[in-house]
Amino acid sequence: MPLTAGTRLGPYEIVAPIGAGGMGEVYKARDTRLERTVAIKVLPAALAADPEFKARFEREAKSISALNHPHICTLHDVGNENGIEFLVMEHLEGETLAARLAKGALPSDQALEYALQIADALDKAHRQGIVHRDLKPANVFLVKGAGASGPGICKLLDFGLAKVGAAAPPGTIETKLVTSPPKGIAQGGTPGQPTAPFGTAQGGPLTSQGSILGTFQYMAPEQIEGQDADARTDIWAFGCVLYEMLTGRRAFDGKSQASLIASILERQPTPMAELQPMTPPALGRLVRTCLEKNPDNRFHTAHDLWLHLQWIEEGGSAAGLPAPVIAGRKRRDRVLFAGVAVVVAALAAVGAWVLKPAPFVTNVVARFSYPLADAVSFTRTGRRFVAVSPDGTKIAFIANEQIYLRHIHELEAQPIRGTAVDPLDLAFSPDSQSIVFFAAETIRGDLSTASLKRIAVAGGKAVTLCPAGPPYGVRWEGDRIVFSLGTSILAVPDAGGTPETLVSVKPDSGEVLAQPQLLNDGRDLLYTVRPRSASFNDAEIVVQRLPGGERRVLARGAMDGRVVASSPGQQPRAGAHLLYVRDGTLFAQALNLATVEPAGGPVPVVEGVRQTANSGAGQFGVSETGTLIFTPGASGALSELVWVDRQGREEPIGAPPHEYAYPRLSPDGTKIAVAAADGDADIWVWDGARKTLSLLTRGPDADNYPIWTPDSRAVIFRSNPNGQTDLFRRAADGTGTLERLTNTPEAESAQAVLRDGRLLLRLAPNDLGSGPLHVLPLIGEAKTQPVIPTATAAQTNGDVSPDGRWIAYQSSEASTSDEIYVRPFPNTDGGRWLISSGGGLKPVWTRSGRELIYQTRGPDRLVVVPVQPVLPGAPFAYGTPTPLPFDATLYGLGFAGRGYDVSPDGQRFLVPKLQGDATGRQSITVVTHWFEELTARARGK
Numbered sequence: 055m056p057l058t059a060g061t062r063l064g065p066y067e068i069v070a071p072i073g074a075g076g077m078g079e080v081y082k083a084r085d086t087r088l089e090r091t092v093a094i095k096v097l098p099a100a101l102a103a104d105p106e107f108k109a110r111f112e113r114e115a116k117s118i119s120a121l122n123h124p125h126i127c128t129l130h131d132v133g134n135e136n137g138i139e140f141l142v143m144e145h146l147e148g149e150t151l152a153a154r155l156a157k158g159a160l161p162s163d164q165a166l167e168y169a170l171q172i173a174d175a176l177d178k179a180h181r182q183g184i185v186h187r188d189l190k191p192a193n194v195f196l197v198k199g200a201g202a203s204g205p206g207i208c209k210l211l212d213f214g215l216a217k218v219g220a221a222a223p224p225g226t227i228e229t230k231l232v233t234s235p236p237k238g239i240a241q242g243g244t245p246g247q248p249t250a251p252f253g254t255a256q257g258g259p260l261t262s263q264g265s266i267l268g269t270f271q272y273m274a275p276e277q278i279e280g281q282d283a284d285a286r287t288d289i290w291a292f293g294c295v296l297y298e299m300l301t302g303r304r305a306f307d308g309k310s311q312a313s314l315i316a317s318i319l320e321r322q323p324t325p326m327a328e329l330q331p332m333t334p335p336a337l338g339r340l341v342r343t344c345l346e347k348n349p350d351n352r353f354h355t356a357h358d359l360w361l362h363l364q365w366i367e368e369g370g371s372a373a374g375l376p377a378p379v380i381a382g383r384k385r386r387d388r389v390l391f392a393g394v395a396v397v398v399a400a401l402a403a404v405g406a407w408v409l410k411p412a413p414f415v416t417n418v419v420a421r422f423s424y425p426l427a428d429a430v431s432f433t434r435t436g437r438r439f440v441a442v443s444p445d446g447t448k449i450a451f452i453a454n455e456q457i458y459l460r461h462i463h464e465l466e467a468q469p470i471r472g473t474a475v476d477p478l479d480l481a482f483s484p485d486s487q488s489i490v491f492f493a494a495e496t497i498r499g500d501l502s503t504a505s506l507k508r509i510a511v512a513g514g515k516a517v518t519l520c521p522a523g524p525p526y527g528v529r530w531e532g533d534r535i536v537f538s539l540g541t542s543i544l545a546v547p548d549a550g551g552t553p554e555t556l557v558s559v560k561p562d563s564g565e566v567l568a569q570p571q572l573l574n575d576g577r578d579l580l581y582t583v584r585p586r587s588a589s590f591n592d593a594e595i596v597v598q599r600l601p602g603g604e605r606r607v608l609a610r611g612a613m614d615g616r617v618v619a620s621s622p623g624q625q626p627r628a629g630a631h632l633l634y635v636r637d638g639t640l641f642a643q644a645l646n647l648a649t650v651e652p653a654g655g656p657v658p659v660v661e662g663v664r665q666t667a668n669s670g671a672g673q674f675g676v677s678e679t680g681t682l683i684f685t686p687g688a689s690g691a692l693s694e695l696v697w698v699d700r701q702g703r704e705e706p707i708g709a710p711p712h713e714y715a716y717p718r719l720s721p722d723g724t725k726i727a728v729a730a731a732d733g734d735a736d737i738w739v740w741d742g743a744r745k746t747l748s749l750l751t752r753g754p755d756a757d758n759y760p761i762w763t764p765d766s767r768a769v770i771f772r773s774n775p776n777g778q779t780d781l782f783r784r785a786a787d788g789t790g791t792l793e794r795l796t797n798t799p800e801a802e803s804a805q806a807v808l809r810d811g812r813l814l815l816r817l818a819p820n821d822l823g824s825g826p827l828h829v830l831p832l833i834g835e836a837k838t839q840p841v842i843p844t845a846t847a848a849q850t851n852g853d854v855s856p857d858g859r860w861i862a863y864q865s866s867e868a869s870t871s872d873e874i875y876v877r878p879f880p881n882t883d884g885g886r887w888l889i890s891s892g893g894g895l896k897p898v899w900t901r902s903g904r905e906l907i908y909q910t911r912g913p914d915r916l917v918v919v920p921v922q923p924v925l926p927g928a929p930f931a932y933g934t935p936t937p938l939p940f941d942a943t944l945y946g947l948g949f950a951g952r953g954y955d956v957s958p959d960g961q962r963f964l965v966p967k968l969q970g971d972a973t974g975r976q977s978i979t980v981v982t983h984w985f986e987e988l989t990a991r992a993r994g995k
Contacts, residue, residue, distance in 0.1 A: 063083070063138060065085060065087045066083045068082075072093065078101075080093060080094070080096075082145065085142075092130060092142050094140050094142055097138075111139055111141075113216060114141070118141075118213055121178055121184070123179075125174055148195060150191065150196070151168070151191035152190070155191055155299065172194060173292065173363055176210070176285075184217070185216060185284060186288050187215040187216060188272075188291075190291065190294075190295065191299075194295065195208060197209060270315065271304055274290035287349070292356075293340075293342075294306065300326055300330060300341075301333075322345075326338045326341065328792045419981065419982065420983065423980075424980060427466060430454055433455050434478035438527060438614075438673065439478070440673050440684070440978060441480050441482055441489075441675050442482070442676065443511075444482060444485075445486045446681035448461055449978060450470075450489055452478060452491075457470045458470065470509065475507075477491040479492050488508055489511060490519070490530050506518070506521075506522045508535075519535065519549075525537060526538040526566060527582075531576070535548055536556070540567065541561050542555050543579065565585060567581055569582045573597070574647065578598065578599055579599075579600055580650075593611065595634055596608065597650045608632060608650070609632065609656065617630050618633060619985070632652070634672070635663055635670075635674070638661070638664065639658045639662075640659050660682070663685075672684075681981070681983075682981040682984035684979055694709065694710075695717055697962045699963075700962075701940070707740065707742070709740050715966065716951050717966060718955050719955045721764055724742055724766070725786060726964065727739055727760040727762060728966075729757065729759065729760060729771075736749060737750040737758070737771050738750060739788075761804050763783070764809075767786055768786055772804065780795070781813070805827070805851065806853055806854055811832055813829065813830045813831075814828075814829055816850050826849050827861075827863060829841060841879075847866050847867035848866070851895065851896045852864075854899075860878060861877055861882065864908075873888055874888075874908045876906070878930070895910070896954075900956055905919060905960055908935075909954070915941070918935070918938060919932050919934075921933075945967055
């Protein structure tokens with residue numbers, strides 16, 4: 055029976071009811087001794103008779119009494135009056151965070167301030183051995199009138215489910231039972247006048263008779279599985295609360311408990327940047343770290359969490375600023391902690407999770423990005439500068455002219471003592487305990503005086519193995535080290551000695567031998583051969599039987615080949631793939647290692663892998679346990695966007711440098727959409743009138759291939775959330791939500807929006823090596839149709855003429871090399887014209903329709919083809935292709951898609967101009983259990 059006004063509990067006189075929750079009734083009361091207003095929480099008689107609820111009530115009293123903190127509600131007294139158990143708390147005026155969030159998201163600065171206070175309170179509790187286990191917006195109270203000049207203060211409430219000291223029994227889930235509120239007491243508190251720290255927020259979490267109240271939405275995966283809770287469990291709930299403060303939406307939700315459990319265990323919340331584009335990026339990274347499914351990957355203490363929040367509040371490296379502000383900062387200003395990307399898990403049926411807790415699946419593919427610390431930048435970027443240990447536990451990279459080592463489970467890398475010798479090209483020993491590298495310390499920067507050295511990962515004195523010249527790759531194979539010096543590949547014992555020449559070419563041969571690897575117990579040698587004066591597209595991956603066997607080509611147009619096993623722990627011969635890079639994409643090709651013959655066609659498996667601008671080395675590594683690392687970036691060099699006229703005269707547009715690719719001018723000529731790979735592979739928009747560069751997309755997904763809608767109001771681009779590549783559309787000013795246009799593994803990249811509202815796109819690779827061109831309606835049923843139904847070869851880089859009558863595209867359908875073809879459109883059976891001769895790539899029509907532009911390879915040139923107007927039904931008529939009189943090699947045209955655009959008058963070309971030896975993106979992407987994904991992608995899944 056509820057208490058009435060005037061009822062006395064010892065010296066406390068009840069004034070009015072405030073509300074009721076699953077663990078008690080709350081009243082406003084007057085302390086007659088001290089003449090102050092207090093809040094009294096009473097355990098109802100029905101619950102007081104239950105030993106479990108009485109124990110929880112006592113646990114809450116003991117928990118709060120041990121905590122004296124400005125952001126934890128203060129306990130004044132405990133008592134028992136005529137069998138009524140009660141707690142006396144400080145009385146607070148204000149509202150719960152849940153009530154505030156019912157009105158919408160908080161400003162980021164206010165959310166950050168509250169987050170700091172909550173983290174500080176959790177830190178205090180955790181240091182006292184207390185885990186809250188029920189952190190949620192309804193248990194955070196915003197004090198009215200406090201901090202009038204700022205966001206105010208908040209207080210942490212309700213320790214009824216707190217764990218003090220001993221762990222809960224294995225296999226149990228702590229719950230709060232919902233009971234009907236006592237008659238006459240509002241469950242949510244007095245409407246419009248919340249006056250105490252207790253109550254249930256309206257529109258709150260899933261509640262029903264006998265079910266869990268306010269727990270599942272903020273419950274960590276290990277809690278759902280019945281595992282023991284610790285500080286990291288509260289950190290998960292903290293991430294959910296901060297996500298809700300910043301977006302106004304719960305991180306995880308569902309129509310039923312089963313669907314909610316599935317959401318928590320299997321899915322990632324919608325990226326905050328999609329819901330609130332101005333969310334500070336560093337807060338997004340922090341929340342993703344809090345919401346790691348595996349508790350080992352979260353912040354381990356609330357103190358660490360508080361330190362990162364404080365660093366963000368202080369503006370550390372601009373990490374807390376919104377994207378448009380960050381765009382103007384230097385690239386070295388990076389966050390200092392890892393952000394979580396996408397975690398995709400294959401889990402049991404939802405019912406099984408509910409009825410019987412299941413163990414975590416440990417072999418899920420997981421991605422995260424490791425940004426380098428402030429003032430740490432990659433050096434020797436023209437060579438290979440990253441490596442992963444064979445056991446997958448360590449990453450090594452070259453920065454600040456020394457080698458840094460980072461253990462996977464740690465947040466920070468440390469320099470290896472004894473490697474400050476301007477190192478380059480490095481590799482781990484088979485036991486993962488040492489590193490071999492080249493040093494150029496004799497004459498700083500003169501690689502002709504380099505020497506090959508080894509050092510323990512713990513640091514110390516480096517041992518010189520042998521003198522060496524400019525290196526072109528190194529591997530530690532068993533008890534010897536294999537390395538290339540450009541014209542020869544040699545092997546030296548890992549203890550040092552005289553190198554043995556395995557393969558060599560004459561110095562005047564014009565060939566460069568690079569990236570060697572021994573196969574089949576040293577009987578075969580894999581390496582890359584590249585003509586010195588030609589592009590990487592002319593390189594070949596070859597294998598040669600030792601000693602003195604003939605070369606056999608395994609892959610053309612490929613660089614930096616490496617053979618890896620198909621699953622962890624296997625020897626490569628039990629199942630192998632040849633990996634290599636081409637145009638910033640990592641390809642995989644099944645390999646029969648016994649005969650060293652391809653066992654299937656090449657398949658792209660990772661895009662946006664940095665490939666060095668001068669040596670062509672791919673900045674990636676794969677451990678024997680299946681951990682993949684790589685540095686993001688397509689070509690590996692910064693560039694600036696410039697206009698180039700037909701005589702080769704340049705005019706920079708004024709945008710800051712990035713690793714730009716695929717620039718596209720809006721139809722109205724006022725803006726440019728462009729991909730940049732030196733961040734997380736995002737889309738940017740340059741406003742020519744305002745001279746501003748704004749980030750349109752943000753996050754760990756690879757966003758590229760932007761195109762404009764005909765009205766210049768939106769950008770369509772490719773992205774790969776959850777590992778699936780699809781097409782998306784977003785308003786060019788960054789407002790609104792991200793719209794998914796496709797939901798199929800087949801969509802690869804958009805080429806153009808047609809006049810009738812359909813989308814021209816290229817499908818993902820298939821049995822032919824790459825897919826054909828298709829059209830996709832943007833309105834109605836999203837079902838693609840092939841442009842050329844009878845196509846027997848791949849097509850790409852399609853573009854339809856302004857009058858809609860012709861389609862130009864790139865294909866190898868009638869040649870051994872890619873050429874430019876034109877067909878009628880949309881009925882493509884009315885003829886076919888071969889436009890280029892000797893190779894052609896990436897065609898685009900001028901807006902007048904009177905010219906067709908395409909690109910040649912080696913050397914890179916832009917070619918102009920005059921197009922003659924013809925009557926409907928007449929054959930296509932065109933003039934002689936004429937190369938423009940300037941070399942386009944430095945204009946970043948070597949990407950898979952079209953790397954340039956044409957001005958409205960057709961007289962200038964928008965291109966990214968490479969800036970030479972730049973450091974590029976300062977981060978390393980890590981993918982664990984990657985062999986699972988490699989196998990699936992290689993099979994076309």
